[in-house]
Amino acid sequence: MGPGFTVDASNGVTSAVMIALVAIAAAVVVAGAVRYYRAEQERLARVRALVDSRGWVYTPRDDSLAERLTTRPFGGGDEREAREIITGSREGRPFQAFRYVVIDHSRDSKGRRTTTRTDHQVVWIPLARALPVLRLSPDDGLQRLLTGLGWGDVDTESHAFNQRWRVSARDDAYAHAVLAPHVIEELLRREWWGATLVIEGAVLALVRTGRPDLSTLDASLDRLEALVGLIPPFVLADYGS
Incomplete structure (x- = not known):
């Protein structure tokens, strides 16, 4: 060089x-x-x-379960999946539990696509008769939207209950009929904190955000079965089909 x-x-x-x-x-x-x-x-x-x-019976995937209910968080997203499905019974009382996945697609200003997946843990049990929709959830933006669309945010005589739960129903009288004093007392238990409850048709569903945690399955079923037993019989007779 x-x-x-x-x-x-x-x-x-x-x-x-x-x-x-x-x-x-x-x-x-x-x-x-x-x-x-x-x-x-x-x-x-x-x-x-x-x-x-x-x-019990284990099924890796059956997306038809993800379409069975339509009340949020069901029916949301662009796609829905039902995975890790457990079908069984305890002392003759049937149930299903599964991982419910909601998939959303979006694009940014440059057209790049982003996919987000939200996991929910679902446990549901059958009701003796089909009932109108009733949704109980923590306070959120969806509840405020439903209120604006005519789904009343039903208040009860229990201040503690009103602080913890937001109740969506088309018929306030029906909601009050379900929320008898002993039902309200049950729903104030700590085990229900953070959950969403949906009555739709002949199903009572408990939904929590996150992946399924089998350590809580028996406790969730205990509470669901207790709650069904507390619903006043006249509710099924007057509102059931």
């Missing part, structure tokens, strides 16, 4: 560092994916073990 000619080695060093960082990042992502996959397989194995031990 002649006088005045130099070689800048820093560009080569910088490129090597960048390549190494990208490789490390890729390795971290792959390792995380492997750990997630293994954890999911272990979780599903525990689900299958519980189902087998109780004599």
Whole structure:
């Protein structure tokens, strides 16, 4: 090399560092994916073990269940899935529990598509007769929207209940009939905190955001069965079909 000619080695060093960082990042992502996959397989194995031990039935996926109800959080999103379905009974009382996945698609100003998936844990039991829709949930924007569309936010004589629950129904008289004093007392139990309850047709559904937690399944079924037993008989007679 002649006088005045130099070689800048820093560009080569910088490129090597960048390549190494990208490789490390890729390795971290792959390792995380492997750990997630293994954890999911272990979780599903525990689900299958519980189902087998109780004599229940496990179905990996049946999206028809995701379309059975239409009251939010059911009926939302662009796509809906029902996964990890457990069908069984306890002391002759049937139930189903499953992972309900709501999928939404959106695009930004540059047309790039983003997909979001929201998991819910659903446990539902049958009712003796089909009833009109009644939704009980924590306060949220959806409740305020429903109120604007004519779904009244029903108040009861219990201030504690009104602070915890937002009640949506087309018929206030029906809602008050269901929310008898002993029903209100039950729904003030701590076990119901953060849940959404839906009565639609011949189904009473308990919904919580997040992936299914089998450690709470028996407790959820206990509470649902207790609640059904507390609904006044005249409600089924007067409003049932």
